[in-house]
Amino acid sequence: xxxFDKKFKEYIxxxxxxxxxxxxxTAETQPQKNLIxxxxxxxxxxxxxxxxxxxxxxxxxxxxxxxxxxxxxxAIEMIHTFSLIHDDLPAMDDDDLRRGKPSCHKAYGEAMAxxxxxxxxxxxxxxxxxxxxxxxxQKIKIISVLAKATGKSGMIGGQVIDIExxxxxxxxxxxxxxxxxxxxxxxxxxxxxxxxxxxxVDEETIKISAEYGYKxxxxxxxxxxxxDVTASTEEIGKPAGSDMEENKxxxxxxxxxxxxxxxxxRITAEALECLGKTGNNSFxxxxxxxLLQRKN
Amino acid sequence: xxxFDKKFKEYIxxxxxxxxxxxxxTAETQPQKNLIxxxxxxxxxxxxxxxxxxxxxxxxxxxxxxxxxxxxxxAIEMIHTFSLIHDDLPAMDDDDLRRGKPSCHKAYGEAMAxxxxxxxxxxxxxxxxxxxxxxxxQKIKIISVLAKATGKSGMIGGQVIDIExxxxxxxxxxxxxxxxxxxxxxxxxxxxxxxxxxxxVDEETIKISAEYGYKxxxxxxxxxxxxDVTASTEEIGKPAGSDMEENKxxxxxxxxxxxxxxxxxRITAEALECLGKTGNNSFxxxxxxxLLQRKN
Numbered sequence: 175x176x177x178f179d180k181k182f183k184e185y186i187x188x189x190x191x192x193x194x195x196x197x198x199x200t201a202e203t204q205p206q207k208n209l210i211x212x213x214x215x216x217x218x219x220x221x222x223x224x225x226x227x228x229x230x231x232x233x234x235x236x237x238x239x240x241x242x243x244x245x246x247x248x249a250i251e252m253i254h255t256f257s258l259i260h261d262d263l264p265a266m267d268d269d270d271l272r273r274g275k276p277s278c279h280k281a282y283g284e285a286m287a288x289x290x291x292x293x294x295x296x297x298x299x300x301x302x303x304x305x306x307x308x309x310x311x312q313k314i315k316i317i318s319v320l321a322k323a324t325g326k327s328g329m330i331g332g333q334v335i336d337i338e339x340x341x342x343x344x345x346x347x348x349x350x351x352x353x354x355x356x357x358x359x360x361x362x363x364x365x366x367x368x369x370x371x372x373x374x375v376d377e378e379t380i381k382i383s384a385e386y387g388y389k390x391x392x393x394x395x396x397x398x399x400x401x402d403v404t405a406s407t408e409e410i411g412k413p414a415g416s417d418m419e420e421n422k423x424x425x426x427x428x429x430x431x432x433x434x435x436x437x438x439x440r441i442t443a444e445a446l447e448c449l450g451k452t453g454n455n456s457f458x459x460x461x462x463x464x465l466l467q468r469k470n
Numbered sequence: 471x472x473x474f475d476k477k478f479k480e481y482i483x484x485x486x487x488x489x490x491x492x493x494x495x496t497a498e499t500q501p502q503k504n505l506i507x508x509x510x511x512x513x514x515x516x517x518x519x520x521x522x523x524x525x526x527x528x529x530x531x532x533x534x535x536x537x538x539x540x541x542x543x544x545a546i547e548m549i550h551t552f553s554l555i556h557d558d559l560p561a562m563d564d565d566d567l568r569r570g571k572p573s574c575h576k577a578y579g580e581a582m583a584x585x586x587x588x589x590x591x592x593x594x595x596x597x598x599x600x601x602x603x604x605x606x607x608q609k610i611k612i613i614s615v616l617a618k619a620t621g622k623s624g625m626i627g628g629q630v631i632d633i634e635x636x637x638x639x640x641x642x643x644x645x646x647x648x649x650x651x652x653x654x655x656x657x658x659x660x661x662x663x664x665x666x667x668x669x670x671v672d673e674e675t676i677k678i679s680a681e682y683g684y685k686x687x688x689x690x691x692x693x694x695x696x697x698d699v700t701a702s703t704e705e706i707g708k709p710a711g712s713d714m715e716e717n718k719x720x721x722x723x724x725x726x727x728x729x730x731x732x733x734x735x736r737i738t739a740e741a742l743e744c745l746g747k748t749g750n751n752s753f754x755x756x757x758x759x760x761l762l763q764r765k766n
Contacts, residue, residue, distance in 0.1 A: 205648065206627040208634065213622070260588060265559075265580035283548035284561035285633055288584070292556060293622040295588060299595040300617035305612050310606035314599050317613060326493075326509070331502040333563075337581050338504065352501065469584040 178460045182227065188241065189226040192248050193217055196301050212290035213297075216255050219273045224394075225250040225365040227461070232383060233371025235455045245305035246316050246368040249298030254326050254361060259287050261333070295324070297411040308372065315371050323364035332357025345423035354395045355388060357432035362394070363387030382451050389445035394465055396438040399424035400431055401468075442466045474756045478523065484537065485522040488544050489513055492597050508578040508586035509593075512551050515569045520690075521546040521661040523757070524762050528665025528679060531751045541601035542664040545594030549620050550657060552590035555583050557629070591620070604668065611667050619660035628652025641719035650691040651684060658690070659683030678747050685741035690761055692734040694721035696727055697764075738762045 175183070197217065199210050226247035230240035257332055262269040262277035263284065270280050282394035298320065302313055322328055335353040337343045366387040370380045402417045417424050425434040445462055449455050471479070493513065495506050522543035525535035558565040558573035561582065566576050575583035594616065598609055618624055631649040635641045661681040666676045698713045699722055713720050721730040741758055745751050 203623055203627065205634075206622055206630050209622055209627060209630040256588075260584055263561075263584065265584060288556055288559065288561060288629070289626050289630055289633075292587075292591060293626045294627075295594075296617045296621045299592075299613055300621060303614035303617065310610050314606050314609055317595055318599035321592045323601065325592045325596060326502055326505055328501055330585050330589045330592075331499065331505060332503040333613045334502050334582070334585055337585075338501075435741075 178457060178464075181457055181460070185227045185230045185240065186223050187406055188230070189223055189247055189251065190218075192244050193251065196248055196297070208282065208286055209289055209293060212278055212286050213255075213294055216259050216272075216278045216290065217294070219249070219253065219255075219275055221254070221273060222229070223251065224465070225254055225361060228362065228387070229369040231457050231461065232366045233372040234369075234375030235452065235458055236370055236375045236379070238373035242307045243369055243372040244307065245302045246320070246365075246372065249302055249316075249320060250361060250365050250368065252294045252298045253320070253329070256291045257329055257333070257361075259291040259294070263287060266333075266337075300330060309377075309379070311462065312371055312374070315394070315449075316368050317348055319364050319371070323360040327356070328360040329357060339423060340420070347428060350423060350425065350428065352394035354392055358395050359388045359391035362391035368457055377466045382448050386445050386448035386452075389441050389448065390462060390465065391442040393438045396434055396441070397466065397468065399426045400434050402426070404431065438466065474753060474760075477753055478757070481523045481526045481536065482519050484518035484526070484540070485519050485543055485547065486514075489547065492544055492593070504578065504582055505585055505589060508574055508582050509551075511554050511577055512568075512574045512586065513548065513590070515545070515551075515571055517550070517569060519547060520761070521550055521657060522659035524658065524683070525665040525668075527753050527757065528662045529668040530665075531748065531754055532666055532669030532671045532675070534669035538603045539665055539668040540603065541598045542616070542661075542668065545598055545612075545616060546657060546661050546664065547638050548590045548594045549616070549625070551595075552587045552645070553625055553629070553657075555587040555590070558582060561630075562633075595602055608667055608670070615660050615663055615667070619656040621650070624656040624660075625653060628654070635719060636716070643724060645721060646721070646724065649687065650688055654691050655684045655687035658687035675748055678744050682741050682748075685737050685744065686758060686761065689734045689737040689741060692730055692737070693720045693762065693764065695722045696730050696734070698722070700727065734762065758764050 194214075197210060197213055199207060203210055229247040229250060233243040234240040258272060259278045261267050262272055263279055266287045269277055271277060275281075277287075278290055282290065299317055302308070302317055302320070305313065308316070324330065332353055332355070335349070336357055339349065339353060363384045364387070366383040367380055370383050399417065402424070417426075425437065428434075431438065442462060446459060449462065450460055490510075493506060495503060495508055499506055518702065525539045525543040525546060529539040530536040555574040557563050558568055559575055565573055567573060571577075573583075574586055578586065595613055598604075598613055598616070601609065604612070620626065628649055630652070631645070632653055635649060636701060659680045660683070662679040663676055666679050694715065698720070713722075721733065724730075725733065738758060742755060745754055745758065
């Protein structure tokens, strides 16, 4: 295993361990066993853990032990998981599969999936508030940026634009980029920002790190659009070609596969440029390159 | 208008004003207009505002200007509203009416109602983190107790017990009280607790205030059970007799109307006893008495 893979595994293993600690079943929560099972089912469904890795990698790149970022790292994965559970609901995207497994409402029923998502939307704020590593000032700053990146002007706002675009036939690149920026970019950007806050760096570095996150998120999303038409259902763990089927506007419908790949390359280069302005980041450079070349 | 009514109106008016300020439409959030409309539709649907009134009244009873409790007062009303929106969804209680008006998903569609609830579950943490009145330590403490009272071991956990009780025919008083304690008691208790934290009182007073809140919440819930069979649809703003129709176990099905009224009276007396041990609370005593005698 090379240095990058070893470090990546170290971050992932630590995330898995902490996520389990934050949401285990106690005697007191026994009556809520099904809820906690449903939350853990989706939390452990084998996601890529990109967001917690970014939190920890930014914290470490800025010279601080990555374990200090335990709470925001797990918090962002919970927020991401909550959004996936609600996104898959029949009234939303109506997806039966998520990461190759039945989606939460298929496994636990719709009511329990709604409540599991709800519980995963507030637990992040509890674990940050109760954390023993961070100062009160760091916690407040983290809670503020995390809530904003999640809420009406963040990820949830992006989902609203996404849903409303379905009934529009005039979606252009500007609208699409704004939707992606909110729907996926904000959680990725805030991951980088929270890592920086844990390390106590200056505002200018936080700003560049956020910019990196937005660019990475957009490149990531364009690659998703490409994979939807080029990869198999098995490879991406959800029905391939579903964007096409739903008549969604994506980078591929706007520009085709080849041009979309070029745009993703250009934005990734810009992201790498941002990284050049921050701390010790060989891990982050490699991570960025890997994400661009992913096949699923 | 007597002193109590005047003070009550003062609290309510201040809550309404602040809620509007926290969730107005900006140029930036224009693409999310429908989301913000849906949030405001449910936030302004004419609830009794018991929870924010408790936050402010406890803050003031402990000798601090109630306006200092602005953020937690609005936060608790947002959490309460988020739970009502999701509770009414077809996959949950499937209620078309809420407070005499179409429920959120009837007015804005199911997807938007899910997202409006989601946005109202994170906005509370943003407004507390960004508040300018409270110290970082007060904010952290408030966020911690609020998230716990809302989450898997709080209100959401109580909803899980409620749902699972529907398929059980052995629900006894212990189970029912545990469900009510979580589903409604915790948000009411935490309202009192947050008011205390804003005023900076000692742990013992916080504990008694929480106990008062749990008792008030239980009495409130038993009265709900009674009103479901004794009041008209028009009076309570939702279909009367819906508990009976759904074959739910309630205090009325366990003990009948008369005995339930006696139990509510006894618990209210205990709540008033708790109040006797705290600060200057003539407003809170009157509020407690009014809630017990309510007809809707």
